[in-house]
Structures are given as C-alpha cells and as structure tokens.
Amino acid sequence: MTLELEIICVGNELLIGKTLNTNAHWIGKQATNLGANVKRLTVVQDIVDEIATIICETLERKPQLIITTGGLGPTFDDKTLEGIAKALNRKLEINPKALAMVKQKCAEYAQKRNMPDMVEMTPQRTKMAKIPEKTDPVQNPIGSAPGIKVKVKDTLIFALPGVPTEMEAIFTQTIEPLIKQLAGDNLFFEKSLFVDGMPESNLAPLIDKVMADVQGVYIKSHVYVPTRNVITKNRPHIEVHLTIRTQQKEKPMEKLACAIKQLSSLVDANGGTPSPSD
Amino acid sequence: MTLELEIICVGNELLIGKTLNTNAHWIGKQATNLGANVKRLTVVQDIVDEIATIICETLERKPQLIITTGGLGPTFDDKTLEGIAKALNRKLEINPKALAMVKQKCAEYAQKRNMPDMVEMTPQRTKMAKIPEKTDPVQNPIGSAPGIKVKVKDTLIFALPGVPTEMEAIFTQTIEPLIKQLAGDNLFFEKSLFVDGMPESNLAPLIDKVMADVQGVYIKSHVYVPTRNVITKNRPHIEVHLTIRTQQKEKPMEKLACAIKQLSSLVDANGGTPSPSD
Numbered sequence: 001m002t003l004e005l006e007i008i009c010v011g012n013e014l015l016i017g018k019t020l021n022t023n024a025h026w027i028g029k030q031a032t033n034l035g036a037n038v039k040r041l042t043v044v045q046d047i048v049d050e051i052a053t054i055i056c057e058t059l060e061r062k063p064q065l066i067i068t069t070g071g072l073g074p075t076f077d078d079k080t081l082e083g084i085a086k087a088l089n090r091k092l093e094i095n096p097k098a099l100a101m102v103k104q105k106c107a108e109y110a111q112k113r114n115m116p117d118m119v120e121m122t123p124q125r126t127k128m129a130k131i132p133e134k135t136d137p138v139q140n141p142i143g144s145a146p147g148i149k150v151k152v153k154d155t156l157i158f159a160l161p162g163v164p165t166e167m168e169a170i171f172t173q174t175i176e177p178l179i180k181q182l183a184g185d186n187l188f189f190e191k192s193l194f195v196d197g198m199p200e201s202n203l204a205p206l207i208d209k210v211m212a213d214v215q216g217v218y219i220k221s222h223v224y225v226p227t228r229n230v231i232t233k234n235r236p237h238i239e240v241h242l243t244i245r246t247q248q249k250e251k252p253m254e255k256l257a258c259a260i261k262q263l264s265s266l267v268d269a270n271g272g273t274p275s276p277s278d
Numbered sequence: 279m280t281l282e283l284e285i286i287c288v289g290n291e292l293l294i295g296k297t298l299n300t301n302a303h304w305i306g307k308q309a310t311n312l313g314a315n316v317k318r319l320t321v322v323q324d325i326v327d328e329i330a331t332i333i334c335e336t337l338e339r340k341p342q343l344i345i346t347t348g349g350l351g352p353t354f355d356d357k358t359l360e361g362i363a364k365a366l367n368r369k370l371e372i373n374p375k376a377l378a379m380v381k382q383k384c385a386e387y388a389q390k391r392n393m394p395d396m397v398e399m400t401p402q403r404t405k406m407a408k409i410p411e412k413t414d415p416v417q418n419p420i421g422s423a424p425g426i427k428v429k430v431k432d433t434l435i436f437a438l439p440g441v442p443t444e445m446e447a448i449f450t451q452t453i454e455p456l457i458k459q460l461a462g463d464n465l466f467f468e469k470s471l472f473v474d475g476m477p478e479s480n481l482a483p484l485i486d487k488v489m490a491d492v493q494g495v496y497i498k499s500h501v502y503v504p505t506r507n508v509i510t511k512n513r514p515h516i517e518v519h520l521t522i523r524t525q526q527k528e529k530p531m532e533k534l535a536c537a538i539k540q541l542s543s544l545v546d547a548n549g550g551t552p553s554p555s556d
Contacts, residue, residue, distance in 0.1 A: 015317070017307025038293040041319075118480075200351055
C-alpha cells in the first residue's frame, strides 16, 4: 500500500500570484521520490476558519500524512496553529519545549547580531511557542519558529514554516526518514522521451498501445511551447514522461527502458522523431 | 461584494514536483489585479473521481467563478471533462461547435505542416470535442483542445487547457472581460517596503500599529533567505507587502503611501533600515 500524503500551503501571497509556490513543488518532488503518493495540494488564505476547514476536510480523507507550510511566524497574519487548534478543538497554549526552542534561537540571534534586546520574550516571540495542546514542537534548525507534529487518529500532521530554507531543513531532518520508513519498498521511478514532428493526438494511440503492453508503466505527454519554455523549434515539442511505482525487485528501470524502446519505434514508424533523455 | 474565485489544477505532474505550477501563479496574479478574490487553489491527480469530487466540493462553497486548468487534451490521461460531467451528473457528448473547432485546428495544422492525414477525425481528436451536455465550448486561439464554460446555479465554471500559452490566451480573451465586469469598481492595490537589520519578531508590533492606524490596509511580511532568493547580505531581508482591496475613489494609493511612510518611521526608530521599492 502506498503512503498517501496531502500538502496544505497557507498564504495569501500564493493565491494572489505574488509568490510562486516552490515549497509545494519541492515537497512534492522529495516525497514522491521517497515513495509517497502526493494525493492533493490545497492553498488557502491566512484566515483561521479557512485553515481550520481545510484541516478538517483533509483529515476526513484519511491520508497517512499531512504537511502544511506557512503561517508559523511572529506576525498577526501567521494563523496556521490557531487554525489547526480550532480544527482539532484544542486550546493553544505555551508549550515549554517550544518556548525553550524560541528562546535559544533568540539568544543566538542576540549574540550574533549584538542585539541584546532580542532575548526579551515579547508577545510576538512568545506567540511562536503557542501551539495546540497535546502536540509536539519540532526543532527548526534555521529560523526561530518551531514546527509542530500532531497525530490525529491514523493521520500525522506536520506544520512547517513557509520560509523555504527552514521548511526544507525540517523536512529533511524529521519527515524524510519517516516517509522512508512508512513507504517501505514501494518507490517511484521515472524516465523521459522527447518527441518531435507529430502532434499529441497522433502520439496518443501509440501511448495507449505501450501502456497496454508494458504493465505498470504510466505514460503522460506534456506539450511544451516556445514562450514559457526555452524551445525555439517551430513545431510542437512533446515530453513523454514515463513513471512507475513499484519495488526494486520488480525491475522498474527495465520496464521503463522497454516502454521507451517500444514507444520510440512506434513514433519513428509514424513519422515522428523520438529522442530519449540521457 | 468581492468576486470570489477558486482555481483547480488537474495534473499528476504538479503533485510529483515535475512541473512548477506557473499556471496557478499567473491566473492568481491576473485575477487579483482585475479585482477578484482568489479564495483557494486545489491541485488534484488525473483521476476522474478526484476531479469530480473537487468540482462538487468547490461548488458547495459557491464561488462565483471556478477556473480549472489541464486535462483537456487527446491522451487517455486527459480526464477533466469526464470529471466535470460526473460531478454535474451529465453525459459526455460530441458537441457540434466543439467538433468544428477541433476540425478547423486540425485542418490548419495539416496545411501548415503538410500532414494531410491530420484532417482525419481519429477517436483521440474527436475526444477533445466530447464535452458535458448543456455546456458551451470556448474557442482556443492557439491549440486544438477547446475550453468549456458551464453555469451551475450561481457559479460559472471554465475549464482551460494546461498548456500555458493556450490557457493564457483563453483567459485573456474570454475570462478577463468577465472578471472586469463582475468585479466592478473593487480593485486590488499593492506596494512593498524592504526592511533590513531587524528580525521579523521586532517588526511584528510595528505592523500591528500601522494596520490599526491606516484602516483597510493589509500588511504581510515575507522573510527572504539567501539560498533560494538572490540576496547576499548576511542578515534577514524582509519584504513588507502592503495591499488594499477597495475602490479608486477611496484613494487606495494614498492610503498605501501613508502606511509605508508611518512604517518606515517606526522601523527607523527601532533600529532597522527601511527601503521603499521604487
């Protein structure tokens, strides 16, 4: 059974087209390569009720893992923990471990920048240690806002900061080993074949044929166009992306190679030009 | 009342970290600048039931507008129209207008590339004209797959292709005028102030003060870090993003300028360095 994961990103900036959501892209790539099946991504505004609602909705689908990004910082608009607390019907409370983590980061900052005032626990700094009751803070190796980890029935929720380096550091340190363990032997493998000189509608029946012949391989075609992707040829340039989720012992790379070989022959026989990637 | 919009992107490639979701970013930016309130973005896999489910869930929230991207093409994995049909409990049927659009694009392609076979309506090409009954096809000025438009109670659903140039062309031609009309005078205005030399937790109470003083202005801070963003200074570099949704007659730019001036003074008085953008 594959490990099902959902990603929830909190932040107006992701919805108004200010910030490109590289966090979801990064998590999607890492988690998939570690064997997780990323089922859904939702981006919501910095509104407590919106966050609470999406947490409840996602829990109802019972993924094994939920990762949220954003909204853990010291400013008024950082509302993810309040949203999670509301969803779980738990109080927000100052967690002693989380407070110790924030204090340590402030002390380091104070010393590094020679800003002695930074050791003072203002309401804004204390806010970062206010987490839902009965949840665990997760050490942030880079920034001052800790993440949190909370198990709800069979689902484990991680709330990570939105600052990419901080999110990545916590993911790598805490979540990566967990996904490896939960996903077990089921891994994800991929290969690409580029096709020129034929439209996608002519490629489609060839893909159907190869998918019927090489069991387990999923084949998806992507049309690239000159403006947003740097391809200058005056014709459709299609990337055919072949993937498989299986165990090493099922020889996934051999299956992908077989599918690419068969598809290349078919493309060639139908007037197209196949070029395998490396 | 603001025009509420939800975006749904369909495509495994967006969840496995293969393709960065620039479509959602682009639509979010355009729609926001035209006056829409982008409430939520959801990305789902190429699975009919997943698509049908997210369409039903989104309709329950009653946004005035839903825009989907991806899944309209000729290959087996293009399942958005099947998902919408299932959600609305309507049959998929060959729409004569849609079929004429596909035929015309194929004829153009056949002539341009000297590929006479392209005029033949294979099942894969006909598939692009199979849309839910009682819906309208929307002309795709660039590619062969038409979009669709369907009204469900008070919600208008547009399904657009995933190829960025095609999605952008249909948006600009068909959706932009509609958002302008529906959003009316309520527009979105933004300004940025950059802050150096102070941590976000010290900036937080200053933001609270300015937001209390300058009514209607929403202020959000974003911490940039050297690795993913090209900033080489060895200290936090914060972008303070000030936004307001209102009518021109409420003098939004004056309000933003006033907030920036007040915040700059406060930052300066608290040991930080403010630098307004342009």
